[in-house]
Amino acid sequence: xxxxxxxxxxxxxxxxxxxxxxxxxxxxxxxxxxxxxxxxxxxxxxxxxxxxxxxxxxxxxxxxxxxxxxxxxxxxxxxxxxxxxxxxxxxxxxxxxxxxxxxxxxxxxxxxxxxxxxxxxxxxxxxxxxxxxxxxxxxxxxxxxxxxxxxxxxxxxx
Amino acid sequence: xxxxxxxxxxxxxxxxxxxxxxxxxxxxxxxxxxxxxxxxxxxxxxxxxxxxxxxxxxxxxxxxxxxxxxxxxxxxxxxxxxxxxxxxxxxxxxxxxxxxxxxxxxxxxxxxxxxxxxxxxxxxxxxxxxxxxxxxxxxxxxxxxxxxxxxxxxxxxxxxxxxxxxxxxxxxxxxxxxxxxxxxxxxxxxxxxxxxxxxxxxxxxxxxxxxxxxxxxxxxxxxxxxxxxxxxxxxxxxxxxxxxxxxxxxxxxxxxxxxxxxxxxxxxxxxxxxxxxxxxxxxxxxxxxxxxxxxxxxxxxxxxxxxxxxxxxxxxxxxxxxxxxxxxxxxxxxxxxxxxxxxxxxxxxxxxxxxxxxxxxxxxxxxxxxxxxxxxxxxxxxxxxxxxxxxxxxxxxxxxxxxxxxxxxxxxxxxxxxxxxxxxxxxxxxxxxxxxxxxxxxxxxxxxxxxxxxxxxxxxxxxxxxxxxxxxxxxxxxxxxxxxxxxxxxxxxxxxxxxxxxxxxxxxx
Numbered sequence: 119x120x121x122x123x124x125x126x127x128x129x130x131x132x133x134x135x136x137x138x139x140x141x142x143x144x145x146x147x148x149x150x151x152x153x154x155x156x157x158x159x160x161x162x163x164x165x166x167x168x169x170x171x172x173x174x175x176x177x178x179x180x181x182x183x184x185x186x187x188x189x190x191x192x193x194x195x196x197x198x199x200x201x202x203x204x205x206x207x208x209x210x211x212x213x214x215x216x217x218x219x220x221x222x223x224x225x226x227x228x229x230x231x232x233x234x235x236x237x238x239x240x241x242x243x244x245x246x247x248x249x250x251x252x253x254x255x256x257x258x259x260x261x262x263x264x265x266x267x268x269x270x271x272x273x274x275x276x
Numbered sequence: 277x278x279x280x281x282x283x284x285x286x287x288x289x290x291x292x293x294x295x296x297x298x299x300x301x302x303x304x305x306x307x308x309x310x311x312x313x314x315x316x317x318x319x320x321x322x323x324x325x326x327x328x329x330x331x332x333x334x335x336x337x338x339x340x341x342x343x344x345x346x347x348x349x350x351x352x353x354x355x356x357x358x359x360x361x362x363x364x365x366x367x368x369x370x371x372x373x374x375x376x377x378x379x380x381x382x383x384x385x386x387x388x389x390x391x392x393x394x395x396x397x398x399x400x401x402x403x404x405x406x407x408x409x410x411x412x413x414x415x416x417x418x419x420x421x422x423x424x425x426x427x428x429x430x431x432x433x434x435x436x437x438x439x440x441x442x443x444x445x446x447x448x449x450x451x452x453x454x455x456x457x458x459x460x461x462x463x464x465x466x467x468x469x470x471x472x473x474x475x476x477x478x479x480x481x482x483x484x485x486x487x488x489x490x491x492x493x494x495x496x497x498x499x500x501x502x503x504x505x506x507x508x509x510x511x512x513x514x515x516x517x518x519x520x521x522x523x524x525x526x527x528x529x530x531x532x533x534x535x536x537x538x539x540x541x542x543x544x545x546x547x548x549x550x551x552x553x554x555x556x557x558x559x560x561x562x563x564x565x566x567x568x569x570x571x572x573x574x575x576x577x578x579x580x581x582x583x584x585x586x587x588x589x590x591x592x593x594x595x596x597x598x599x600x601x602x603x604x605x606x607x608x609x610x611x612x613x614x615x616x617x618x619x620x621x622x623x624x625x626x627x628x629x630x631x632x633x634x635x636x637x638x639x640x641x642x643x644x645x646x647x648x649x650x651x652x653x654x655x656x657x658x659x660x661x662x663x664x665x666x667x668x669x670x671x672x673x674x675x676x677x678x679x680x681x682x683x684x685x686x687x688x689x690x691x692x693x694x695x696x697x698x699x700x701x702x703x704x705x706x707x708x709x710x711x712x713x714x715x716x717x718x719x720x721x722x723x724x725x726x727x728x729x730x731x732x733x734x735x736x737x738x739x740x741x742x743x744x745x746x747x748x749x750x751x752x753x754x755x756x757x758x759x760x761x762x763x764x765x766x767x768x769x770x771x772x773x774x775x776x777x778x779x780x781x782x783x784x785x
Contacts, residue, residue: 126560131532137421138410145301147321152423153409155489158304166536168545179534179595217548227534229501232413234532253319274532276565 128165128210130186131274135248135267136233141256143185146205148192148256150248161186161275165214167224173239178228180219180239184210192246193222194238194258201241203258233269246270298372298379306384309391313475313482314361315426318354318371318382329374332356335367345429345478355427359477363388393470393485394441407487412461414494422454422471422486432484434474439467466492494567503529503537503594510599514606521578522559523601525592528571535595537561539576541588546576555579556590644694658720660695661760664747665727673729676764681727697725711746718750723758726777730765748776 134140139150140159151157167173167180184191191208194201213220224239225246236246238258247259247266259266301320308314318330332341332351342350349358349365358365371382412418424432437444437456448459454473458465469488474481506526515521529535539546539558550556559575576590581603589600632639665681667674681699689695697703698721704713718724724747751757759780770778 129534136419137423138408145320145323149321152421152425154407155409164534166534168536168538170536171543179536181534229533232416252324253317253321255321272532272534 126211128163128182128184128214129274130161130163131272132159133162133234133270133272134159136269136271137248137267139248139254143188144253148203148205150254150256162272163210164227165210167219168214169217169219173219173224174226174242177237177242178226178235180224181227182210182213182220182223183225183236184208191223192225194240194244195222201238201244201258203246203256227272229272232271234272235268236270298381301380301382303382303384305387307387307389308358308361309485310363310388311360312391313426313430313477313484314358314386315352315430316356316369316384316386317425317427318356318373320373320380320382323373323375323378323380324354326375329372330354331372331374333370333372335369341369352427352429357427357430359480360482361388391485391487394438407489409489409491412458412465412490412492414461414463414465414492416461417457417459418461419452419458420456420469420471420488420490422456422473422488424454424473424475424484424486426475426484429477431476432473433476436472438470438472444469461492463492463494466490501530501533501595503527503533503535503597505592505594505597505599508592508599508601510601512602512604514604515578515581516606517581517583519581521581521603523576523590525574525576525594525599526571527574527592527594527597528569529594531565531568531570533570533595537572537574537592537594539574540591540593546590555582556585641692641694655722656720657722658696659698659717660721661689661697661723661725662718662721662747663697663699663725663727665700666729677727677729680762680764685725714746715750718747718757721757723760724748724751725760725762726780728761728763728767728773728777730763730767748774748780752776752780 132140134153135150137150138153140153140157141148141162142151142158143160148160153159163184163186164181167182170180173180182191185205189207189209190205191210191213193204193206193208195204196202208223213223219239221240225236226239228235228237238244238246241258244258244260245262245266245268247257247262247268248254249257249259250265250267257266259268262268306316318324318332324330330351330353333339334341340351341356343352344350345352348360348362349356351357356369356371366387367385369384369386371384373380373382408421408423410420412420420437422435422437424430426432432454435451435454437449437451444456450457450459454471456471467490469490471486471488473484473486475484476482504527506528508523508525513521513523525537525539527537541549541556545558546556547558556576556578559577562573564571564573572594574592576592578585586603586605589602591598591600663681663685665677667677682702685697686699690697698717700714700717704717726748748759751759761777761781767773770781773781
């Protein structure tokens with residue numbers, strides 16, 4: 119039974135937006151900063167959800183998305199009626215092992231060429247984006263455009 | 277005096293208390309170049325998202341940074357702005373964020389680095405470590421960004437782009453706002469870039485210079501986002517029940533994919549479907565990275581193949597792609613079986629023929645004894661032959677005839693060959709009328725055997741016997757049964773025979 123699960127580790131990668139900004143953890147918030155030599159960007163962890171039957175088929179790959187260090191996971195929840203992106207102390211592999219999809223932690227990863235978007239499964243139409251306001255936090259928004267950039271490049275680490 | 281002191285304390289205290297209550301947050305060190313404009317925004321989401329008061333201080337000074345926009349160093353909204361930054365400005369700056377029920381103090385260490393800009397002694401920019409790092413993908417269209425992070429009061433125009441101290445020109449490069457688009461990127465596009473922007477603030481102009489180190493990557497994605505399953509190919513696999521089977525699913529996918537790869541049966545993950553027994557399970561994914569793509573091997577293991585596994589598609593999934601295997605019972609090798617079968621058949625046929633040749637008679641006899649009933653056959657006949665023989669007066673001849681008819685014929689024809697004979701004097705029932713016996717029994721016989729004895733006075737007996745007449749009459753006229761003549765000794769003169777016998781002899785030879 120110990121071999122029941124297929125994957126033992128999530129995949130690791132880096133995310134940057136089309137403006138060459140990378141994700142950095144500031145307190146409990148992800149922000150996007152221009153990449154410099156000594157920038158310590160986060161390593162993201164991700165793994166495809168095993169139980170995709172109940173999820174929409176054409177929106178992208180449902181994945182759990184987290185940070186390697188510290189071990190946090192991105193999840194979506196309503197704060198004062200507003201869907202928001204938060205980080206929670208959560209082992210990504212525990213989510214993966216759940217017999218049902220844990221929707222607040224799931225994102226549809228849609229790839230088009232190099233560009234990736236991450237759409238909330240629990241709030242369809244809401245995307246992970248870098249806000250151009252107030253220190254470029256990584257937020258959840260349904261208003262895409264120049265103010266909120268939702269196109270990222272996901273690079274998987276070897 | 278005491279009251280004055282207390283009064284003074286009560287005024288001073290809130291400031292100290294506030295300072296102690298504020299939570300200290302350290303920011304990563306920042307460096308900038310001397311004589312260039314520099315700005316830093318005091319943001320710390322979500323602390324700074326609501327309504328907060330933000331105040332900048334230098335070092336541990338209690339005097340806030342000026343908010344006069346004419347000052348070389350001043351606070352602009354949440355920003356601290358240096359126009360320009362001077363060597364003596366290095367040090368620790370603090371930004372105090374006061375909310376309704378919270379207070380945070382952000383520490384920022386500012387230092388300078390010297391920036392060389394194509395001025396004779398050094399070609400290019402020295403302090404690369406503090407420059408921006410950006411990537412272009414060979415073969416694609418890309419863009420570089422000139423990061424100009426300043427408050428809204430600063431307006432930029434005239435952004436120029438340089439590579440290795442040369443201003444960039446050419447069809448492939450298009451400046452667009454703070455970006456430079458690069459079409460059809462080649463390896464040669466890597467190198468040291470700089471963007472120079474003119475900053476206007478309160479009627480004064482400054483120059484912002486950003487160095488950008490550009491690396492190129494030659495990695496192009498695997499053609500298309502659809503994973504390719506190399507194996508299985510919707511094929512069947514012959515396997516014996518009870519055996520162990522491992523099948524690899526081989527997949528090629530683009531490098532940066534998030535596709536799920538798994539084995540399913542009846543649209544359920546095999547690990548879930550066989551959760552209880554664990555008899556069939558999926559192996560651990562084994563990725564091999566190539567420059568442009570990744571290949572994966574995901575196996576499925578049947579610890580013991582069971583009958584229920586046959587004719588059921590086991591599906592390998594890789595994103596939207598699928599391919600299956602179907603287990604089949606092994607089909608016997610047709611050619612081997614055909615050759616073997618023919619050989620066996622030939623051997624059997626040859627032995628049958630040989631055995632038949634050797635035991636032909638025994639077989640026929642056995643057959644007769646087993647299946648021929650003594651009852652009348654289909655043709656209604658009870659006997660195979662009626663034996664008609666003379667009864668010579670001469671002792672020697674009589675003995676010979678009796679020996680033939682009563683001993684030899686029954687011995688050979690009846691005992692050995694299985695025929696059934698009617699021999700007058702042996703088989704009739706006592707008391708029957710002779711004529712009736714002959715008449716009826718010749719009709720129950722298939723053949724008539726006539727024993728002829730060489731001319732003798734005794735032969736005349738046959739000639740005159742009613743037995744002979746009736747039998748021959750039946751044979752020739754009524755039933756047309758076959759007549760077999762047996763000559764006992766050489767007969768010289770046939771004219772002495774009855775005409776009917778002569779006719780038979782003439783006819784049959």
